[in-house]
Amino acid sequence: xxxxxxxxxxxxxxxxxxxxxxxxxxxxxxxxxxxxxxxxxxxxxxxxxxxxxxxxxxxxxxxxxxxxxxxxxxxxxxxxxxxxxxxxxxxxxxxxxxxxxxxxxxxxxxxxxxxxxxxxxxxxxxxxxxxxxxxxxxxxxxxxxxxxxxxxxxxxxxxxxxxxxxxxxxxxxxxxxxxxxxxxxxxxxxxxxxxxxxxxxxxxxxxxxxxxxxxxxxxxxxxxxxxxxxxxxxxxxxxxxxxxxxxxxxxxxxxxxxxxxxxxxxxxxxxxxxxxxxxxxxxxxxxxxxxxxxxxxxxxxxxxxxxxxxxxxxxxxxxxxxxxxxxxxxxxxxxxxxxxxxxxxxxxxxxxxxxxxxxxxxxxxxxxxxxxxxxxxxxxxxxxxxxxxxxxxxxxxxxxxxxxxxxxxxxxxxxxxxxxxxxxxxxxxxxxxxxxxxxxxxxxxxxxxxxxxxxxxxxxxxxx
Numbered sequence: 194x195x196x197x198x199x200x201x202x203x204x205x206x207x208x209x210x211x212x213x214x215x216x217x218x219x220x221x222x223x224x225x226x227x228x229x230x231x232x233x234x235x236x237x238x239x240x241x242x243x244x245x246x247x248x249x250x251x252x253x254x255x256x257x258x259x260x261x262x263x264x265x266x267x268x269x270x271x272x273x274x275x276x277x278x279x280x281x282x283x284x285x286x287x288x289x290x291x292x293x294x295x296x297x298x299x300x301x302x303x304x305x306x307x308x309x310x311x312x313x314x315x316x317x318x319x320x321x322x323x324x325x326x327x328x329x330x331x332x333x334x335x336x337x338x339x340x341x342x343x344x345x346x347x348x349x350x351x352x353x354x355x356x357x358x359x360x361x362x363x364x365x366x367x368x369x370x371x372x373x374x375x376x377x378x379x380x381x382x383x384x385x386x387x388x389x390x391x392x393x394x395x396x397x398x399x400x401x402x403x404x405x406x407x408x409x410x411x412x413x414x415x416x417x418x419x420x421x422x423x424x425x426x427x428x429x430x431x432x433x434x435x436x437x438x439x440x441x442x443x444x445x446x447x448x449x450x451x452x453x454x455x456x457x458x459x460x461x462x463x464x465x466x467x468x469x470x471x472x473x474x475x476x477x478x479x480x481x482x483x484x485x486x487x488x489x490x491x492x493x494x495x496x497x498x499x500x501x502x503x504x505x506x507x508x509x510x511x512x513x514x515x516x517x518x519x520x521x522x523x524x525x526x527x528x529x530x531x532x533x534x535x536x537x538x539x540x541x542x543x544x545x546x547x548x549x550x551x552x553x554x555x556x557x558x559x560x561x562x563x564x565x566x567x568x569x570x571x572x573x574x575x576x577x578x579x580x581x582x583x584x585x586x587x588x589x590x591x592x593x594x595x596x597x598x599x600x601x602x603x604x605x606x607x608x609x610x611x612x613x614x615x616x617x618x619x620x621x622x623x624x625x626x627x628x629x630x631x632x633x634x635x636x637x638x639x640x641x642x643x644x645x646x647x648x649x650x651x652x653x654x655x656x657x
Contacts (some may be wrong), residue, residue: 194368194657196402199241200224201625202651205406206258206564207236208625210377215368217248217343221377221402225261225292225318227536229566237262237318241652245270249342252277253379254359255284256441257534261292264323267330276342278350279333280358280484284443284477286328291442291473293317293324295539306583336360336486354382354392355600356444357480357487361395373657378403380625381602381610383412387451388481388492392602394613400657401614404601405626405648406562408634411603418597419452425558425593426453427462430527434554434590439542439569441535442473444600445561447481449531454506468521470512470532470541478511512541522548535561536569543568547581555590560598565627608637615643622655623648 200209200222207226212219226236244266252260252275263275263285277285296317304314334340334350342348345367350360362377376398384391395401412418429436440446446469456462469475485493512518518541521530532542546568549555563569571579575592578585602610611621611634621638623631623646635646649655 194366194373195654196622196657197242197652197654198622198624198649199652200226201258202649202653203628204228204564204651205562205625205627207262208253208259209262210402210624211242211247214343214366215345218242218246219343219346220247220250220266221362222253222259222379223250223262223266224259225257227258227538227564227567232566234315234318237265240266240269243270245272247271247273249273250275251342251348251362251377252281252285253362253377254353254356255281255288255443256356256380257288257292259379260285260289264289264293264319264327267327268319268323273330274332275327275330276332276334276340276348278336278358278360280480280487281360282331282333282358283480283483284356284358286331287473287476287480288443289327290321290324293319293321295534297321299539303582351393351395352390353379354384354386354389355380356382356441357389357484361393363395363398373399375399376401376614378610380404380406380600381606382600383602383606385415386600387448388488390487390489392606394610396613397617398614399617400620400622401611401618402622402624403607403611405607405623405631405634406601407599407603408607408623408626408630408637409604411605412599413597415597418595421593421595422449422452422558422560422598423456423461425556425595426456426529429554429556429591430463430465432554433527434552434556435527435549436529436556436558437542437545437549438529438531438558438560439535439537439546440531440533440560442471442533443477445535445598446471446474446531446533448598448600449560450506450509453529454509457508463527464508466528467506467509468512468528468530469509470518470521470530470545472513473533475511475513518544521545536563536567537572538567538569543581546572547586549590550579550586551589553589553591556593557590559592559594562599562601604634604637607634608641611638611643612641615641618643618645620645620647620657
């Protein structure tokens, strides 16, 4: 058995781990890498293996850095099934279509600029037609239901608590008379997040591929994060500005709306319009309603009755078309705009930032981890100038960063997660984390007498 780490190695994006077992190939996740634009296109376009030789994909969850390159995989010859929880299958189908639309739209916008400079046009990584075709390759599976992904590999999904449908993956492998249990964490969530169930800890794994995004620090208390976000909204609105929030359309957006509803209901912030500018978020609401199995009883009842505050809010408007989105940038009244993508690399939020970054009344609020070389990271680092669609803009608006709203496990839970397999594990592979975060986590685990930890290089291959 061999593991090839083709993504989310020494970085947090582009999750992609290829297993070679019994002469077959099983791919865990196929995400888009997000980073410096000059490198990103080529890195996402070209695989370090032949997609035609991949027999199946297991998808941990629907976020684009885990699922977003599936259309390109199929476009280049993959013909197998993509196994996922039923909620993930539905969400990922929506999200890759949305990703394709964004890539086509962004390519069209950039090509207008390139034409003015007599530069050749660029092509989108994949099209909406490509995304439509791959959506038909999903195979939805219930949590804990056993299924044979490739010969000799029985897989099960367990609640990860990260976004709707997210899962850790247990693989029971039999190869040449040897039995191995491998656990893939996907993205580990947090306890007591709104809407979601708590993550299930692994047990009795021989090997584990585990995320390490926040391995260097515990999260602040969610109540503190709530207070910080409330204060950002309050001071921005009171000075007559807009709050622009780059946020993942599924998961983080619903949590933010939930919090804003509570703030306005309690009278803690002025009641101003809240716009979710993401067609994906509108469609995702229907997916939430179809998958009551992902919620506890109380939340499931609220969602079924369309009364849950994360989905039904008086001051909330879902923006459904481009003209409505553009109209927001022509207005100067206070408002809150939540828009994808979460790292401010693509989509409508890039246009909102471009139109609002030079106004000192406004605030761009960063509410999640930002990959290096993304516009989100440059904003979080408060760089004085930012290049958007090839043009330079001066940052005159306020920047607020709020870490406690993350949907990823903090350091404390990561340690607990790893220690749950301490008695059986032969090796833990830390992925989905930068070096500082991963090495800090590795040190903490070593202090707990768990020192069988490896931090693989990109494209490194390990024989088990």
